[in-house]
Amino acid sequence: MRRRPFFWLLVYLALSLLAVFYLVPIYVLVVNALKDYREVSVEAMWRLPAHLSLASFAKAWFGDPASGMTGLGQNFLNSVKLVVPAVILSVLLGSINGYVLAQWRFRGSETLFFLLLFGMFIPYQSILIPLVKVLMALHLYGTIPGLVLTHVVYGIPITTLIFRNYYAQIPRELVDAAQIDGAAVLGVYRHVILPLSAPGTVVAVIWQFTQIWNDFLFGVVITNKPDVQPITVALNNLAGSFIVEWNVQMAGALLAALPTLLVYVFMGRYFIRGLLAGSVKG
Amino acid sequence: MRRYRRVAFLLLAPSLLLIALFVYGFIAWTGWLSLTNQNDLFVPHVRFVGLSNYLRLFHHPRFLIDLKNTLTFSLIFIPGSLVLGLVGALLLNTGVRAEGLFRTVFLMPMALSFIVTGVAWRWLMNPTSGLNLIFDALGLGFLKSGWYTDPAVGIKAVALAAVWQLSGYTMALYLAGLRAIPQVFYEAAEVDGASPWQAFRYITLPLLTPVTLSAVIVLGHISLKIFDLVIAIAGISGGPAFSSDVPALFMFVTTFQANRFAQGAAISIVLLVLVSFLVIPYLYWSLRREVAE
Numbered sequence: 001m002r003r004r005p006f007f008w009l010l011v012y013l014a015l016s017l018l019a020v021f022y023l024v025p026i027y028v029l030v031v032n033a034l035k036d037y038r039e040v041s042v043e044a045m046w047r048l049p050a051h052l053s054l055a056s057f058a059k060a061w062f063g064d065p066a067s068g069m070t071g072l073g074q075n076f077l078n079s080v081k082l083v084v085p086a087v088i089l090s091v092l093l094g095s096i097n098g099y100v101l102a103q104w105r106f107r108g109s110e111t112l113f114f115l116l117l118f119g120m121f122i123p124y125q126s127i128l129i130p131l132v133k134v135l136m137a138l139h140l141y142g143t144i145p146g147l148v149l150t151h152v153v154y155g156i157p158i159t160t161l162i163f164r165n166y167y168a169q170i171p172r173e174l175v176d177a178a179q180i181d182g183a184a185v186l187g188v189y190r191h192v193i194l195p196l197s198a199p200g201t202v203v204a205v206i207w208q209f210t211q212i213w214n215d216f217l218f219g220v221v222i223t224n225k226p227d228v229q230p231i232t233v234a235l236n237n238l239a240g241s242f243i244v245e246w247n248v249q250m251a252g253a254l255l256a257a258l259p260t261l262l263v264y265v266f267m268g269r270y271f272i273r274g275l276l277a278g279s280v281k282g
Numbered sequence: 283m284r285r286y287r288r289v290a291f292l293l294l295a296p297s298l299l300l301i302a303l304f305v306y307g308f309i310a311w312t313g314w315l316s317l318t319n320q321n322d323l324f325v326p327h328v329r330f331v332g333l334s335n336y337l338r339l340f341h342h343p344r345f346l347i348d349l350k351n352t353l354t355f356s357l358i359f360i361p362g363s364l365v366l367g368l369v370g371a372l373l374l375n376t377g378v379r380a381e382g383l384f385r386t387v388f389l390m391p392m393a394l395s396f397i398v399t400g401v402a403w404r405w406l407m408n409p410t411s412g413l414n415l416i417f418d419a420l421g422l423g424f425l426k427s428g429w430y431t432d433p434a435v436g437i438k439a440v441a442l443a444a445v446w447q448l449s450g451y452t453m454a455l456y457l458a459g460l461r462a463i464p465q466v467f468y469e470a471a472e473v474d475g476a477s478p479w480q481a482f483r484y485i486t487l488p489l490l491t492p493v494t495l496s497a498v499i500v501l502g503h504i505s506l507k508i509f510d511l512v513i514a515i516a517g518i519s520g521g522p523a524f525s526s527d528v529p530a531l532f533m534f535v536t537t538f539q540a541n542r543f544a545q546g547a548a549i550s551i552v553l554l555v556l557v558s559f560l561v562i563p564y565l566y567w568s569l570r571r572e573v574a575e
Binding site for chain 1: 286287289290291293294296297298300301304305306307308309311312315366369370373374376378384385386387388389390391392393394395396397398399400401402403404405406408410411412415416446450451454455458503506507509510513514517518530533534537538543546547549550551553554557561562565566569
């Protein structure tokens, strides 16, 4: 269909308005985080900084011993220590489950898949109390390994779903051919499925990385001590504190957002695939 | 062959066990807890008390406010995300240049945590700063609001931030849906002399219905579970007069601050039942549809 210039003018105008809507909060965070504390005031929120200063970021990261404020640096590292093992383990489990459910359907496997998927939608409040009690009994309450275990378990449904949908596209003939060559279930996985897994794995890794990095509920319930808390929990404490200036809060928010934002900007395509997978069947 | 399937099942077993225990076992545990009197750190005689925790809940003013807030939140959040998502997807699908750039910007909030969103919006909706300054500058003073600090607004302010954060999700869904509509439909409509509006009304919208349904279910269950964003914007108290409070936050405070475990368990079971009403038919329907294909 051929369109007139006026049409395109309207389209670009509307797109730009939407872009402003989505960028305004980011603008406010960035502009104020780059201001020196002397420049910060509620009336001047929208103004660009007169001169750039990284002091807010430094204070958000290192804290300020004089006023008893702890920085987010330790919590950032806690999140890294949490995310790396949790992502690796939950992606491994998801890959194996997805392979079985896509290529080795058995009687009742659809029902099991349904029961697995339901775990993705439950309000986690309905498992929190037993979870805390079990983690306490295992001496994992209040620790990063406890959080890793939690994220691995509750990540099983989504990673299984991502891999199952991905492996379902692998032609059955490939699996059959490998079997004729004498490969059994695990052999097929190693020689046929794994070499083809890269794109699905990237989707699952990015999705789990974003979800676990951004989680707040499990973090706030399972880690009670500030020195083991992940960054989202520490940021929320920082933002709720009256002694912390708001330019520092905004710098802290950007520090907390940086890893997932970078992954999104550079690998957004895969992120969106994970997003669509989460709606079961788009 | 049968031996193979046994091996396959064994590979699945660890995950199945974990889910059986951590999802279904824990839900059953929570369900049982909600029927007992464990409403303190140390309860010497744990007793079965029937539905009394639930009955108390439905007479509890705070819980009734929470349910009303959840409804208010959904009525802004769901239509807001649907409309913004559809408009954005239609615009992106016109074949504009720089589509990728705009799409990256529109979906960016999805990559952020609710807490980060909360920090930004708490300041944007600060009564003496942020959006109110803009309204003043534009001569739109009547739009100024106390936002989350005004009990009459409360949860509506949180819903606005939620639309900002999650409308990218519906946009991605709609964009995928639009791309799946065969171009020949539109060509045929043009040959038949249909106007662009008619093509949208009689081809695009009906073919997007399954997408809309998926989006409503997913957004609806997010509305029921919303928690992080409320804490980050209104704080753990749920705002003045509980005007931003939601069941998930009430559960958190009841359980982990007041140590009223049985009462907290009851709230979470109510939430679970509400979510199940939405999600179980949806899961059943989408898995069915998949088998049929």
